[in-house]
Amino acid sequence: MVILFIVLSSIEAFLFLWVAINPLWLPSLHRYTNRSYKKKTVSVLVPLRNESKNVPGLIATLRNVKYDELEFILLDDQSSDDTKSLLMEHTCRDSRFTIIEGKHLPEGWNGKVHACHHLSKYSNNEVMFFIDADVRIEPNTIHHTLALMENQYASMVSGFPTYLDNKLVQFLVTMQHFVIHLHLPLFFANYTKRQATTAACGQFIAINRTTYNKIGGHEAIYNSLVEDVELGRLVKKHGDRVILANITKLVSCFMYGTIQEAWEGFTKNIFIGIGRSKIGAIGLSIFYALFYISPLLLAVYAVFNLQWMFLLPLVLTVLQKGIVDIRTRTSPFYSLGMPLSAAMLIGVLWTSMYKAITGKAYVWKGRSYQ
Structure with missing residues (x-):
């Protein structure tokens, strides 16, 4: 004994x-505040499928985002609840918002991947932010992210949000952060092009349009169930840099409402x-x-x-x-x-x-x- x-x-x-x-090699997103970077046009792209409970909070947080060259494109992915009507209600009188309808899911495609692919076709801006409907971002998140991308010469930035308190579910959900800190050598993830040490979180991904087009976008990973990681690996494969950052002071998430949802997810x-x-x-x-x-x-x-x-x-x-x-x-x-x-x-x-x-x-x- x-x-x-x-x-x-x-x-x-x-x-x-x-x-x-x-985590010494995990940059904190909120620390990058250089205001002298070249301003870029930005699209925030959000796929939504049966997300009526998240629509009011999502739109409220997006309305507060502070950035001039900005548009929001929201896709209703054939929802069977009130997602679409709530989107129309909460985005009215704000020209920055565009609501589009998802198309029929082609055979072999992952649903979220297809939705993101569809969203990307509506954006012509220089940087695309893919976020989930249950994500909430602070007003200056765009500024901090673009500053980090410029400072670190990164073509893609991602990170795991802080997961808002939800009792029993939290014991499982927060293990995402622990697994990254324990199992992923963050120096190799952030400072090398080794694809095996790539990590990303689909709840928050910022990527340059030129890089996205170069790697073939979401269409190149159409059937992946871990599309976030596969997207990062493609970016590295094509010679560009991916940064996994600590985004928890700027990005939060109501990830799962019940332990059953968490288990299935x-x-x-x-x-x-x-x-x-x-x-x-x-x-x-x-x-x-x-x-x-x-x-x-x-x-x-x-x-x-x-x-x-x-x-x-x-x-x-x-x-x-x-x-x-x-x-x-x-x-x-x-x-x-x-x-x-x-x-x-x-x-x-x-x-x-x-x-x-x-x-x-x-x-x-x-x-x-x-």
Whole structure:
């Protein structure tokens, strides 16, 4: 038991140092405020499918955006709720907004990818911002993003928003930030052209029009369920730079309303995101079970046997999640549930792998994907 404790504590301490150091190469979007950059024309493009609950908040945040050369193009992707009528109601008397209707989804296309492709055809501006309907941006987000792109010579900028408090769902949703901080070597992601270390988040992507056209746009990844990462890889493949930034002070998101929605949403992405590798899925499951669930069992042993030193591995796992939560404007309360978050992550991964192996379809927003 003592040997297990020493080994586990040593590895946990190393992982804590890693998640503390790795973000040194993750630029903070809000810090880029150079006002002397060349002003560019901007299009903010938003696909919406059955997003009636998000329309009022989305339009309110977009109306407050401070930028002169700006247009908003919103696509109603064949919604069966009140999305379209709400869009018309909330955007009236503001000439910056254009509402378009989505087309029938061609066979083999991912729904969101097709919507973004359709949106891109309506924009002729120099920079396109693709955001989701549940995203809220601060008024100066455009300025900061363009300053970062110019300062870092980047053709594409993306990042994971801060996820607004939604109780149980938050234990799973905020693991997105933790996975990036733990598993992605951010120096290689942001300062090399290595496609294998590319990360992006489709909730917020800014990309130069010339680069987008050069890589073939969303049409080049028409059937991808991880289109954000694939788009970034294409940008790197064509010799341009992709920056993953900490955008949490400027961009927030109401990602999922229920644990069922979160489970379905992550199920369609997670196994595909690791290249459909069964060995990778098993390896990750063992890793999270050993280093993020077993410390809880050791802590239980410590309490019942009054051997308090055995609490150290659990403390270190909580500190790992806590430091990421603080950086990403998440309540540190959720770091206390790190074993639960790890168990949920494993559960989603195995659900995703099971569906892929058995040929069951991934279902999202009323559409099925293999």
